[in-house]
Amino acid sequence: MKSPDTIFRDRLRRGIALLPWLVAGAMLAYAFIAGGYFVTVMSFAMIYAVFVIACAVHAPIGVANIVAEATGGRGSTAAIVASVLALAILAMGLRAVYGVVAP
Secondary structure, X not given: OOOHHXXXXXXXXXXXXXXXXXXXXXXXXXXXXXXXXXXXXXXXXXXHHHHHHHHHHHHHHHHHHHXXXXXXXXXXXXXXXXXXXXXXXXXXXXXHHHHHHOO
C-alpha cells in the first residue's frame, strides 16, 4: 500500500504533466472563440512551436543514452550526437512551423 505522501507526489506529477496540454487546449479554444484567421493561426503556431521544442529536448536525451551504451559509455560521443540531433530537430521543426504559418 502506498503512503499518502507517495500518492500525493504521484498526483502532483500527473497534474504538472497535464499543464502544458491544458494550456494548449485553452489557447486553441480562445482562438476559435475570439475568431479571426490571424489569432487562430498564431495560436496554432505557438502550440506547434512548443511541441517542436519539447521534441528537440526529449529525443536527444534518449539517443544519447543509446549511443553511450553502444559505445561503451563514452560520454563525449553521445553528447555530440545528441547535440547535433537536437539542433537538427529544432531547425527542421521551426522551419515546419514557419511553413505552416507563413502566408
